Amino acid sequence: MTETTQQRPGAGRSPGRPRSERAEKAIIEATLDLLAEESGVAGVSIEAVAARAGVGKTTIYRRWSNKEALIVDALASVKGTLPTPPGDSVREDLLVLALAMHTERHRKHAKCFWNVVGSAEKFPELYARYRQDVIEPRRDVIRAVLRRGIETGELRADLDVDVSLAMLVGSLSIKTPKDELPEGFPEAVVATLLEGIAAPGA
Amino acid sequence: MTETTQQRPGAGRSPGRPRSERAEKAIIEATLDLLAEESGVAGVSIEAVAARAGVGKTTIYRRWSNKEALIVDALASVKGTLPTPPGDSVREDLLVLALAMHTERHRKHAKCFWNVVGSAEKFPELYARYRQDVIEPRRDVIRAVLRRGIETGELRADLDVDVSLAMLVGSLSIKTPKDELPEGFPEAVVATLLEGIAAPGA
Numbered sequence: 001m002t003e004t005t006q007q008r009p010g011a012g013r014s015p016g017r018p019r020s021e022r023a024e025k026a027i028i029e030a031t032l033d034l035l036a037e038e039s040g041v042a043g044v045s046i047e048a049v050a051a052r053a054g055v056g057k058t059t060i061y062r063r064w065s066n067k068e069a070l071i072v073d074a075l076a077s078v079k080g081t082l083p084t085p086p087g088d089s090v091r092e093d094l095l096v097l098a099l100a101m102h103t104e105r106h107r108k109h110a111k112c113f114w115n116v117v118g119s120a121e122k123f124p125e126l127y128a129r130y131r132q133d134v135i136e137p138r139r140d141v142i143r144a145v146l147r148r149g150i151e152t153g154e155l156r157a158d159l160d161v162d163v164s165l166a167m168l169v170g171s172l173s174i175k176t177p178k179d180e181l182p183e184g185f186p187e188a189v190v191a192t193l194l195e196g197i198a199a200p201g202a
Numbered sequence: 203m204t205e206t207t208q209q210r211p212g213a214g215r216s217p218g219r220p221r222s223e224r225a226e227k228a229i230i231e232a233t234l235d236l237l238a239e240e241s242g243v244a245g246v247s248i249e250a251v252a253a254r255a256g257v258g259k260t261t262i263y264r265r266w267s268n269k270e271a272l273i274v275d276a277l278a279s280v281k282g283t284l285p286t287p288p289g290d291s292v293r294e295d296l297l298v299l300a301l302a303m304h305t306e307r308h309r310k311h312a313k314c315f316w317n318v319v320g321s322a323e324k325f326p327e328l329y330a331r332y333r334q335d336v337i338e339p340r341r342d343v344i345r346a347v348l349r350r351g352i353e354t355g356e357l358r359a360d361l362d363v364d365v366s367l368a369m370l371v372g373s374l375s376i377k378t379p380k381d382e383l384p385e386g387f388p389e390a391v392v393a394t395l396l397e398g399i400a401a402p403g404a
Contacts, residue, residue: 038244038321091400111320118316119240146399155399163373163390164399166383170372171365181368188365196398197348197366198293199358 026053027060031074032109040115041123044071068126075116076134078109082141090149091194094168097142098186101172105181139165167193228255229262233276234311242317243325246273270328277318278336280311284343292351293396296370299344300388303374307383341367369395 030052034044046067050057064070083100085093104110120127142165149155171189174181182188232254236246248269252259266272285302287295306312322329344367351357373391376383384390 038242038324039240042240111323114316114320118313118320121313122240149399153401156397156401159399160390160394162384163387163394166376166387167369167373167391167394170374170376171369172372174368174372174375182364185365185368188362189369192362192365192369192395192398194398194400195358196394196396196400197351197357197361198396198398199355 023053023055023059024063027055027063027070028074028077029053031070032078032112035071035074035112035115036109041071041119041126046070068123068129071116071126072129072133075112075130078107078112079104079134079138082138085141085145087148090145090152090154091190093145094142094190094193095187097145098168098172098190101169102181102186105173139169142168164193225255225257225261226265229257229265229272230276230279231255233272234280234314237273237276237314237317238311243273243321243328248272270325270331273318273328274331274335277314277332280309280314281306281336281340284340287343287347289350292347292354292356293392295347295350296344296392296395297389299347300370300374300392303371304383304388307375341371344370366395 027049030049031044033052034048035041037043044067046057046060049070050060053060060070064073082097085096087093116123116127116130143161146155146159146161146164150157150159150161168189171193172186229251232251233246235254236250237243239245246269248259248262251272252262255262262272266275284299287298289295318325318329318332345363348357348361348363348366352359352361352363370391373395374388
């Protein structure tokens with residue numbers, strides 16, 4: 001599978017052609033709907049997407065060369081990017097990012113991500129592209145905040161950036177139905193991550 | 203759906219009847235195999251389990267009154283219980299628990315849990331029973347360690363037990379393929395949870 005710039009997330013979404021934009025939107029929605037279903041990745045095919053979106057298969061193939069490229073673009077359209085942290089303090093930046101990640105739990109298509117990660121072993125190429133094009137750019141935003149905190153002295157100099165990242169992301173993507181986390185959860189996670197749970201001096 | 207003691211995890215697994223034990227083992231294995239497949243919970247039926255395990259449906263119905271009870275028992279048999287923490291220090295206890303949870307990532311049937319959680323909205327009763335019979339008893343072990351730490355003064359008195367629990371469990375169940383976490387990850391998570399990432403005095 002060769003990757004061209006046409007297949008990257010965001011590519012081809014420039015304005016100017018309303019009809020093809022409407023078709024694209026319908027294709028992306030159909031892909032997400034299928035992906036959220038019980039059969040997950042296995043249930044997504046160019047045929048099924050075309051039928052559900054009410055477009056011809058050629059319309060899809062004009063933009064996406066295969067199912068994997070379409071799925072990655074669809075996921076990118078939901079997951080989007082994290083907000084740019086304001087940069088005044090690491091605590092505030094982490095909170096902005098945590099609140100953004102927490103809010104995403106309530107999005108309609110959150111289940112799509114579960115299904116893609118859940119079938120990582122079965123569809124390793126798709127998962128690798130999803131990681132590279134959708135997830136890693138988001139994680140880089142968090143890593144940059146952590147690294148800046150080390151530089152400014154707000155964070156421990158010996159911090160393991162990826163472990164800290166995993167704790168933030170892991171806590172906020174914990175596997176519970178979306179309505180189960182208490183009020184103030186993202187704030188409490190950031191505070192706990194910063195201060196730790198050990199008693200001072202213990 | 204009424205719940206009887208016969209359907210609880212561990213029920214009926216007393217020794218003494220080798221042939222029915224072999225059948226039970228085959229039934230549990232078949233359930234997990236089906237549950238780990240792409241179709242997840244939806245793909246598990248008493249019929250399918252019977253066919254795969256090479257037993258009659260009545261053999262299954264003698265022990266489990268429905269599919270939900272069978273799935274919960276099957277999940278309990280994989281997830282098991284967390285080890286009893288030694289109790290010398292909270293740090294050591296959390297590490298013992300973290301290492302146990304980390305090791306579980308590599309178990310053959312880890313994908314079953316993904317599928318049950320992923321279909322929580324579609325199968326809410328099953329998910330509720332899974333939470334009550336399999337997950338909550340495990341979380342109670344962690345909560346007990348955290349509460350003891352507050353009592354002994356090892357942990358902050360104002361600790362939010364469930365947020366701390368979510369950080370530990372969330373970090374260790376982060377959605378990455380099982381071979382991606384670095385060596386020493388559970389140890390680093392426990393250390394970071396205890397100490398926090400903020401520079402002392404920052």
